[in-house]
Amino acid sequence: MTDASSPTLPEGEPVGRVIAMPADTNPEGDIFGGWLLAHMDLAGATPAFQVAQGRCSTVAVDGMVFHQPVSVGDEVSIYARVVRTGRTSVGVRVEAWKRPRYGQESIKVTEGVFTYVAIDAERRPRLLPGRE
Template identity: 60%
Template sequence: MADPLPTGEPAIRITAMPADANPAGDIFGGWLMAQMDMAAGIVAARRAKGRAATIAVEGMTFHHPVHVGDEVSVYAHLTKAGRTSMTIDVETWRRARTGEDRQKVTQAKFFFVAIDDERKPRPLPQTD
């Protein structure tokens, strides 16, 4: 059974390049994780209205490989906000460069904390 397609716009969309791959042409998992961290960081910085730092990642499992030339779309959604911390659900999807079919590659929960100029936790701003 196929995963339901993601909703909303991706936080990041990028083409997987040869420098991001192993000799077999599969994209490194670490590269995918870095893209996911950047996407989650965009969401965290918006909610924090400033700096935020990754403090943990939970539940990353790779379902399908990503190949050189694939379009990689990373979706990130804030699911919980505490006093200083945020939980962001992230999904990564691939689409072959010349195709229309999309596959979910991986997903994970990213945990961030809002930080001040001294890199110390600070309260999240109140939402309107």
């Protein structure tokens, strides 16, 4: 793990908040990375849906870095911003920050770039609005 406790601020808009619960832990008592990844995927879809003006599907996660563990009771806030658009795809940088149960300081715990593809009713890729 790298140190992410530097005094930086989240990048992007707030798109989700959740409390880590005991059922979300691995045998060591830390929150599963997959649990966190799922929440980040859901939250990152918000700006992708706005850009695509409709349904999207996750096709890739790039550069996922876990800086700090998340513990039971931590409040996890997720921030996202669009970093690129293609003909059918939207790249969204997603950051997750934790605030310990009895603390005030927020600490970045993970980040990554999620790629979503706009899809039609038959679940096939479609052009983003304005790309016709």
